[in-house]
Amino acid sequence: MTATVVEHLMTRLKQIGVTDVFGVPGDFSFALNDAVDNDPDMRWIGCCNELNAAYAADGYARVKGRSALCTTYGVGELSALCGVAGSYTEHLPVIHLVGMPSVSTQKARRIVHHTLGTGNFEAYADMTKPVVAASAILTPENAACQIERCLEAAVARNRPVYMALPQDYADKELAGELVCAPEAPQSDPGTLAAAIDAIAEMIGAAQSAVVLAGYLIARLGLRQVAKGLLTRTGLPFATMFMDKTALDETLPGYIGLYDGRIMNPEVRDFVEGCDCVLNIGALWSDFNTGAFTAKIDPARMIAVMQHEVRVGHATFLDVEMRDVLEGLAKVLPAKPAKVKNPAGLGEPKGAPSDPICPDYLYPRFEKFLREGDIVMAETGTISMGLGFAKMPTGAEFFNQTLWGSIGWATPAAFGAAMAAPKRRTLLFTGEGSHQMTAQDIGQFGRYDLKPIIFCLNNDGYLIERLLCKDPKSSYNDLAPWNYTQLPAAFGMTDWYCAKASTNAELEAVMAKAETCGTGAYIEVVMDQMAASPLAKKLGESIQTLYSK
Amino acid sequence: MTATVVEHLMTRLKQIGVTDVFGVPGDFSFALNDAVDNDPDMRWIGCCNELNAAYAADGYARVKGRSALCTTYGVGELSALCGVAGSYTEHLPVIHLVGMPSVSTQKARRIVHHTLGTGNFEAYADMTKPVVAASAILTPENAACQIERCLEAAVARNRPVYMALPQDYADKELAGELVCAPEAPQSDPGTLAAAIDAIAEMIGAAQSAVVLAGYLIARLGLRQVAKGLLTRTGLPFATMFMDKTALDETLPGYIGLYDGRIMNPEVRDFVEGCDCVLNIGALWSDFNTGAFTAKIDPARMIAVMQHEVRVGHATFLDVEMRDVLEGLAKVLPAKPAKVKNPAGLGEPKGAPSDPICPDYLYPRFEKFLREGDIVMAETGTISMGLGFAKMPTGAEFFNQTLWGSIGWATPAAFGAAMAAPKRRTLLFTGEGSHQMTAQDIGQFGRYDLKPIIFCLNNDGYLIERLLCKDPKSSYNDLAPWNYTQLPAAFGMTDWYCAKASTNAELEAVMAKAETCGTGAYIEVVMDQMAASPLAKKLGESIQTLYSK
Known part of the structure; x- marks a missing residue:
């Protein structure tokens, strides 16, 4: 027997390792709520409200890599929107499931609760589009295909996706063909080789080089790969604020937190004194750069991002971070780390009876x-x-x-x-x-x-x-x-x-x-x-x- | 000296009677926060979070007619969105003010906090559009004109509006021409006369007529007008759930709450037994009609809505509810009310030691x-x-x-x-x-x-x-x-x-x-x-x- 839409959705979530669903139930989403609740391998995790549930799903994804959120139509999904947008900006794949009114209600443009009263039932899905990597309103005909498209987008782009399910479609059997997941993005071999060459050349020509270990290393599950590269090459590394603990601060090459001209002058002197800076997945945002006081000449900068590499002023598209890091580990020369770990904040200063400062x-x-x-x-x-x-x-x-x-x-x-x-x-x-x-x-x-x-x-x-x-x-x-x-x-x-x-x-x-x-x-x-x-x-x- | 953008905005809010502003402050909205805080005739009312502030503004508008909400860019406004959408669906004019990053930051597409990191600074304003009657991003050149357009939309359509103010524009002098407010919607005199004639004719021909007193009577400030009409004509009236207390339940003509076939069979028999039903501003939504069990032949129904009237199957556009009610009070014959007020819920049932039921x-x-x-x-x-x-x-x-x-x-x-x-x-x-x-x-x-x-x-x-x-x-x-x-x-x-x-x-x-x-x-x-x-x-x- 063919699976129903909601059964297939649960199966695919479990197959990609998503078994915990944060949310708040609601009558339009009962089919989703029941599917989670009745599945012994899944767990419903209730929160007090939908924004909190979205934040909880965000926190969960930071630790486990991906997560799911389930809310009801209109009131639920809009309440969660700020949290989902946060997961979008910060690269966390939160799979947002939304229960919708039945298609018969939609077709009749009935004025039912949680609607705007205008007969426009797709307004919320449209409002959500700027803050998700992909979205779909599922039907028996499109579900097999759309679920793959959305899950692939979540995984490949490390961003939230949105799937809405009309309540009367949940228990209908899949009518569409079962398709395999779209292929994950692959590096273009020629571009990859050229990018690695260009990086190796710039680092090789530099008197001194430093790595900025960015948050995407952690988000993309590349900590071991990046650690391997740094351990082998002995390259010193700093992190910026958003990137803190992207790599362990006890690793031999760690020099401290780089915050432009605002804090840690010794780290700034080191980083800005190097004639090559290799940024692996860090973002050049205001609070990540000491309010844009981090000054590094773009000509001396290499940036290895999720799907692209920049070396000085040249950009290499369609190269995946993992492939670049693994390639670099093969071509860069092995050296021991030669820097001193930062000392930390030292001893607390003040007398026992002092107010806490x-x-x-x-x-x-x-x-x-x-x-x-x-x-x-x-x-x-x-x-x-x-x-x-x-x-x-x-x-x-x-x-x-x-x-x-x-x-x-x-x-x-x-x-x-x-x-x-x-x-x-x-x-x-x-x-x-x-x-x-x-x-x-x-x-x-x-x-x-x-x-x-x-x-x-x-x-x-x-x-x-x-x-x-x-x-x-x-x-x-x-x-x-x-x-x-x-x-x-x-x-x-x-x-x-x-x-x-x-x-x-x-x-x-x-x-x-x-x-x-x-x-x-x-x-x-x-x-x-x-x-x-x-x-x-x-x-x-x-x-x-x-x-x- | 010409007023600044933010000064002019405050002046206009006060002129339409809005002096209390609910919200949560934020760095992009300091100019708005300061303008409220420093004005002795305005009051900042802090809430714990933006959704709560939006709900509070909604509650305030229900009592006082209109209200204001102020949030910061992105994180604030999106958190408030479910509340603003609620005010939209339920016809409450909440004026939503949002502080934005400076235009110089926007032009440089800088990755600053609360942005999506994509360089699209208007995404949130776009996301908000389906749930407001009007929206604008204010500039010194457009502010005078856009503020009028938005305020007029809030007042005339009784819905929320959205105005975003880039932080560096707040203290700039108005460069645009000071324009008068767009005219409020006016009834078309010929259509108005025809609509009143048609209503009077249908009521005159009916053996029995009943009024459904809807929530828009209260929202549009027409309680006295509607009460005058009902007192003069002696027409009995019921309310539906959303409309409860649109008119006092102690008025002589009140017969109770009409909830289709689900509750109060005596009210249903009365309403559905009349051969003319005059709906003044009630909405035919699921929870307002006993889950659509309220059955009234459209041919026997008159609906007086905010800007239009339906008499049986004919619609009269561009007629304002106030004008229609005032016109009807002049032409419908004076009669005393002849119904019995409902008794209420009676005595509590149970013994003192019983669990509360x-x-x-x-x-x-x-x-x-x-x-x-x-x-x-x-x-x-x-x-x-x-x-x-x-x-x-x-x-x-x-x-x-x-x-x-x-x-x-x-x-x-x-x-x-x-x-x-x-x-x-x-x-x-x-x-x-x-x-x-x-x-x-x-x-x-x-x-x-x-x-x-x-x-x-x-x-x-x-x-x-x-x-x-x-x-x-x-x-x-x-x-x-x-x-x-x-x-x-x-x-x-x-x-x-x-x-x-x-x-x-x-x-x-x-x-x-x-x-x-x-x-x-x-x-x-x-x-x-x-x-x-x-x-x-x-x-x-x-x-x-x-x-x-």
């Missing part, structure tokens, strides 16, 4: 990190501080550097923890961001996960106080929550919850959090303007502009 | 209502119960019957309370919906509002348990929150918070809630399947379909 906090956070930790760092002053901590072997630092949607980190930490429940998940968030999506910490308890959450309470949106004209502007104020009461209210009555305002208190609660055996929620209270060094410098440079 | 709960809720109350009723079983309660004079019942985005009611109640802080605001929500947006109850405390919140806890999405195949499906389960702890965690340590599981407990906590003088939060615990009659009947009819 950035000079104490971030070095203390660094000491707290363990091998293999999942570190979810929210956009804002907290990630700008933590980004400069040295990460242990196997620890991964996640931040939404390009999309920068505050609120992301809390559900993303939940998603990441679901993807790797045996690893330790640490969430570092400012309280303004946390307020956006805080309710989904309740899911940690529901799914028996034990994260350690640090919520930095500095009485408002600090990064905005630093960047706007008047730090006292009322729009940067927040409702005064009692943060340590949140876990119990959200159902985790056994969590360790505590508040620290001095360094001594911080020491005590961090020690307890590490050993309590339950989830832990730590509110770190700091002065309203106590910012990490990078945040402070960004603020100062903006204020200089304002005063001109 | 729908037969007790909804009659008890009805007795709790006072004149002038704002009743915010969340989509789900709770509004399906409360919708049949008789509302006191001046009380308004709000529900999102067409859009039906669960989570809406909690922030919408906050917005409504901000619009009318002297009225009593009651929020009735199921706990599944409440989890979506619960964090913004913190805003009630921050702005010194004292709502009474009823959170119905029946351990899952009950309406979905009723409508899906297997009520036990895991996707309808929720994280087990301790709801009564939420207000304190969100900052309201002085609120009265209590939980009721029996009728006696319910009596005690409702009495206390009414007199406590602070905000009150009541968790009503009910059996997992204890549904209001309408919800139960909808569920039964769906289950009959499944079993066929």
Whole structure:
């Protein structure tokens, strides 16, 4: 017997390794909800709302490579859109499944709930197109083919895709021919050889070369390949902010975080002093380049991206990153690494009774990190501080550097923890961001996960106080929550919850959090303007502009 | 001196009565945030996240007629999109202001935060178009003209509009000519006379006629006009679900809520027994017509809508509802109303020690209502119960019957309370919906509002348990929150918070809630399947379909 549309969809998801589906159910999506719920090899993971579910799916994909999200028509999918767009910008293949009204309802242009009342049933699918790699409205006739097209796009382009399923089509048998997946993109052999030659030549001619290890290495599953190349060639490497832990910071060639002219002058001197810079999958965005203060002559730059290579001013299209890295490992000469690993943030500075200041906090956070930790760092002053901590072997630092949607980190930490429940998940968030999506910490308890959450309470949106004209502007104020009461209210009555305002208190609660055996929620209270060094410098440079 | 773009925008908002702006600040929107914050006649109302802010703006517009929302580029505006779409479908003029990156950044196609990284800076404005009546990206040259076009569209079409302002354009002086607002739509005099004649003729020829008083009466500010018409003509009127309290339920002609064949058979018999039905601004949507079981012969129906009239099978375009109602009041004969007001839900049924059942709960809720109350009723079983309660004079019942985005009611109640802080605001929500947006109850405390919140806890999405195949499906389960702890965690340590599981407990906590003088939060615990009659009947009819 032929499979139904929804059965075939589930089969194909499982075949590409997607068995966990984040979402919120809804009546137009019951067929999808039931298909997941009734399949012993799949798991429905409910979230409080669709945006949180999208962020959770994003966090999960960062750890496991790909993920799925399921929402209902209109109200559900539009609520998730900001999260899906974030996964698009940051290269995470989230497969978004949407339940639609039946085709008979659509044909009659009936005014049913969740519609605009205009009879246009495809408006939301159209609205979604700019933020997905492919999209389709499935029918029995097109499903076999469209599902392959969408899944292939998700995998090959490492971006979200969108598939909507009218409710009356879910249980219809596939009428279209079962097709094989479109072929994955392949390198053009001639171009590949030429690109590798050109790269090897530029590196060979250079007195000094450095690698920028970019986030795409991790996203494309190429950590082992890139590590092999760097280990063999002894090339030193830096990372930029978005790329942190794309490769282990304990590898011999690591020189530190490169942030243009704003931070780490020794790393900048090294990188900008080299006469060849090999960028492997890093993005030249504002917050990834110290607000565009990273200055590297394009003529001295090589960029190996997902499907193309640039060597100086020449571009080589249709070459895949994996093939380029593997090819380079064969032709570049073997050398030992000769650089010194960065020292990290050093000792926390301050007396035990002092209020907690950035000079104490971030070095203390660094000491707290363990091998293999999942570190979810929210956009804002907290990630700008933590980004400069040295990460242990196997620890991964996640931040939404390009999309920068505050609120992301809390559900993303939940998603990441679901993807790797045996690893330790640490969430570092400012309280303004946390307020956006805080309710989904309740899911940690529901799914028996034990994260350690640090919520930095500095009485408002600090990064905005630093960047706007008047730090006292009322729009940067927040409702005064009692943060340590949140876990119990959200159902985790056994969590360790505590508040620290001095360094001594911080020491005590961090020690307890590490050993309590339950989830832990730590509110770190700091002065309203106590910012990490990078945040402070960004603020100062903006204020200089304002005063001109 | 000529005004700047942002100054002119604020001036025009104030001139049309919009002085409160809901939102979340962001660096690309600082110019807008500052303009509101620095203007003594305007007020910034912060929310935890943009979707909640959009819902709050929606609730505010329901009470005050129009409202404003301000978000930042990309992450902010997309997060708000589901809420804005809801205001679109339900005819609420929410003016959405968005801060954009500077035009110099746009021209250079720089990869800055909150962009897709593709250099397309207008993608979000394009994505928004299907859910707004008008949109514009403002420049010094076009601002004067585009602001008028957008504001006029918001007012005339009673729908949201979208205006994006690049950050470097905000403080530039207006370069375009100051134009007057486009003229509001006017009735065509000949068509108007013909439409009124046709309506009067059909009503005059009818043995019996009834009015369906629709939500557009309230949205378009025509309550007094419609009330005048009904009082003069003595025509009996019913409302449908979305239209509840479009006119006072204590007016002499009110016969009750018409819900097709599902509920209130005596109202259905009356409405469907009349040989002329005058629909004033009601929508023929699924949940407004008892799932399309409302059956009225189009030949016997008159529909007076916002800009058009249908009389039987003839449509009269370009006639405004106000003009039609005022015209009808002059030509229809004066008669006294002769119907009996509906009795309401009667006495609560059950013993004091019984668990709370729908037969007790909804009659008890009805007795709790006072004149002038704002009743915010969340989509789900709770509004399906409360919708049949008789509302006191001046009380308004709000529900999102067409859009039906669960989570809406909690922030919408906050917005409504901000619009009318002297009225009593009651929020009735199921706990599944409440989890979506619960964090913004913190805003009630921050702005010194004292709502009474009823959170119905029946351990899952009950309406979905009723409508899906297997009520036990895991996707309808929720994280087990301790709801009564939420207000304190969100900052309201002085609120009265209590939980009721029996009728006696319910009596005690409702009495206390009414007199406590602070905000009150009541968790009503009910059996997992204890549904209001309408919800139960909808569920039964769906289950009959499944079993066929």
